[in-house]
Amino acid sequence: MDRITPRTLSGFMELLPEDQIRFDRMVELIRESFSVYGFTPLDTPVIEAAEVLLAKGGGETEKQIYRLTKGDSDLALRFDLTVPLAKYVSIHYGQLAFPFRRFQIGKVYRGERAQRGRFREFYQADIDVIGDGALAVINEAEMPSVIYHTFQALGLKDFVIRVNNRKVLNGLFAAMNLEDKAGAIMQTVDKLEKIGLTQTTAILVDELGVPKDSADRLLELLTSSQRGQSPVGILASYMGKNDLLDAGIEELLTVARYMEAFGVPDTHFTVDLTIARGLDYYTGTVYETIIPAHPEIGSICSGGRYDNLAEYYTDKKLPGVGISIGLTRLFYVLEEQKYLNPGFLTAPADALILPMTEDWAPAIAFATALRSMGLRTQIYGEEKKFKNKMGYADKLGIPYVVFLGEDEIAANKVTVKDMHTGEQETLPARAAAERIAAGVKPGRTAKPIGV
């Protein structure tokens, strides 16, 4: 037979079983966390009509798109979960209650140049709250809480949520008569952390023509949090200079004020006026989440407030606020940085049953009993040497092996071997099951991230 060499496309993550169990547990915990905040799950098609998906157009996105034809249809694979949300809300508007709170965790596709740590197929985990005409600022204040509790649930300890408000930035520029340069200045400020204060000032003054004293005042304010000063206090002194700035300060203060009630500690939250989030899309609060020990990773959860979700599909004004986690890249980075928790049980089973008699019924019945208790159980029925059977359990990291020989069956007992300690004990079936349940609990309930 002619054989084809099997391969997986580059840029497509395909995990070995133990990593897949970690990844799936992360997805499960994220789902739980989003659900607890009252977000409802959505699942939209991976394929959409190209005309619908590309309604907004735009160069970079369109170049990266996976496009195909089937029959007469011009189709494309989704490249994010926001456009499908806009489509969904536009189509099902009449059947939804607003504010509409949804989460979606799914694969998206971008034909980027393949390189280490870049993926062409990757999971995004998004939440958004969509208002019908208006949306209260409390929804913006709630987002850091969702971020905090989600990473907390995953076991990540070392992270900080940075918050800013686009109205504050835009208002500041207006107060300084720099409105026409706002876009360019914000893009420059966005790079501040990478290129440093001196070079940022140079670009502002030399390239953008910002007066030197304006650039200094602006950057002094913007970098206050880096210098350990809360910008919130400083901002109060800017009140009354213009309406947009006032509105932005008001919103930012509201967001900051409710962090304690939302259960987000000071250690994990900061107002940082340098956060601009490249996109012109955002109009209010913006979010970034960084791992201080690894600034090179960049933001692991970002988002913000926007004014109009679905203007390409509907004349309804649909403001919203949302955040997104790039899960595939996050997992890749966590593994690379050794942030995954070695105490998390990645075996596919809690117990492996070895029938040692002609009649397998007692071994099967014990497996059925373990399973009815929620214990993940395999029965090993292959004709192999004993050594190979134990090797199988060992290779998979299955914590308990159970033997059922004639003696055990006659005494209505089973022999349990703890693969970690090597200890072996013959116990009544019920006691053995409880021993296994207690033994696997720490590993099964451990958080997937450990740093």
Place this chain on the structure above:
Amino acid sequence: MDRITPRTLSGFMELLPEDQIRFDRMVELIRESFSVYGFTPLDTPVIEAAEVLLAKGGGETEKQIYRLTKGDSDLALRFDLTVPLAKYVSIHYGQLAFPFRRFQIGKVYRGERAQRGRFREFYQADIDVIGDGALAVINEAEMPSVIYHTFQALGLKDFVIRVNNRKVLNGLFAAMNLEDKAGAIMQTVDKLEKIGLTQTTAILVDELGVPKDSADRLLELLTSSQRGQSPVGILASYMGKNDLLDAGIEELLTVARYMEAFGVPDTHFTVDLTIARGLDYYTGTVYETIIPAHPEIGSICSGGRYDNLAEYYTDKKLPGVGISIGLTRLFYVLEEQKYLNPGFLTAPADALILPMTEDWAPAIAFATALRSMGLRTQIYGEEKKFKNKMGYADKLGIPYVVFLGEDEIAANKVTVKDMHTGEQETLPARAAAERIAAGVKPGRTAKPIGV
């Protein structure tokens, strides 16, 4: 602005929130059930190299495939989860322990003609056990147990798992000197339920040239279970006629013998010699699962034993046994037949908090407390009339609304309204939280299927 009319492609399921919550709960329960049997989760790319995905070739499949090019790459979307499994096992052979037990729940793509209840993008939920060179029959005996416990967990009551063995069928044909007609006879027998005994006999005799008495004997045996007789007893009398038949009877008896130990009651399991499962692919035990009240639905979970998973990729012999649930179609049918459980809570939240004061901190803090107990909680902060706020809870079916006014906050209490009974009570925060937790438990733990 030029607007595009948003639409979802036909043949692509897109659910409203309450149905999505039902669907997701089904997926969650299926995952749990597969995990308890010691299957490990896999997730493979939706896109593969066309050359790899279509290695087997074959007319119907290739016509239905979604194919695309990106740069120089000839790509295709997976049309099942078996080919990706074959690829995965071939690539990662050295890193896996055998028997390799995996489950995968994911979307697959087939460009079938669009019609009611047919989907072009649909979920499959598959489990397979892959042996390295050999695979013990206990793995075949275990499959009905996985099927039984999975549908049991979903809440489906009215279903029967039918089991047969291809060696029994092939052996019978050999014993009757009908070997050369085996394929055609089995295809005809597969239609027996649809076309009836008379027409089946006619096709066998007139079209396939089977002697009348052989056709009668064959069909009498095959239809024994329809007439309420166990074919197992009758089969014993066929022992010794040929080796293949003997091996098949042996396997079938083994599978049937262990059903009790595996926890599968007689009411939900039957040996049925008419089950052939169209495909020539299967070589041992085969499975079908039907809903007796709705035979027109066909099988909701099928599969069987095969000899060689990955012959197109590797010279390693990899026998396996697997089953598959077509989840998207199953959900569609269950909904259409009104099998979904109205007692299952489909609201996105257990409680809706209405802050009634200027300072939202107490309301937010109560929401944080509910969330820390795992209660799904929304805060409604929009400026709307009271009637509209209640209407929001009503439309979503949120079971409890919580008010925090000045009086409540002063007394360190909250007012809870049970939206089902209309009763309203002012309670200390902790008591209110416990009231809500107890009230939502039946709806949240209810099974998604109810018949």
